[in-house]
Amino acid sequence: MKRTxxxxxxxxxxxxxxxxxxxxxxxxxxxGPDDQVVRRAATEGLPLVTGSWVEAAFADGDRTALAHSDELVVELLAADEVVLVAPVYNFGIPAALKAWVDQVLRAGRTFRFGEHGPVGLVPARRAWIVTASGSTRVGSDLDFNTPYLRAVLGFIGVPDVRVIAADAHQVDHESVQRGLDAATLPGVAAVA
Incomplete structure (x- = not known):
């Protein structure tokens, strides 16, 4: 079965x-050999949310302000699996990834408000957070990447979020190899 x-x-x-x-x-x-991999470089000019964007998304503003956001949402909604490449930058995710998150979290497109709160609309069943840091350990009090991205992915409806990490690799020199090993474990390729 072909996946994206x-x-x-x-x-x-x-x-x-x-x-x-x-x-x-x-x-x-x-x-797999029939799968399509779509690569998005968030570092290449993603716009920030502006007043025009908000007016277009929530009122009767100029819809052209959402053109880039619409393109990103279409990519996300077409994905069977998502890989977020998110190094730790100054205790958090890179600004480029925050811009991507702001562009794809769209009421009525990637989530809706239901009777009991938000309901995710993204059909992907699994996502990966790929992260590395010089000294921050995943799960530590200073890990703001993985909890934030898990919350974002859960909010839009992705139920299975996994982490591949080379955390604290400047002080734990084996962490990169452990991360590489985790990326090739049996079961990684099987869709949960």
């Missing part, structure tokens, strides 16, 4: 990027 995997890169693209290396291994392992 959406990979959103948000860190700086450089030869030493640990998160991109982890994501490369993960996506190579996830994608």
């Amino acid at each position: 995997i959406l990979r959103v890169d948000s860190g700086a693209d450089h030869a030493a990027s640990v998160t991109r290396r982890l994501a490369d291994v993960l996506v190579e392992h996830l994608a």
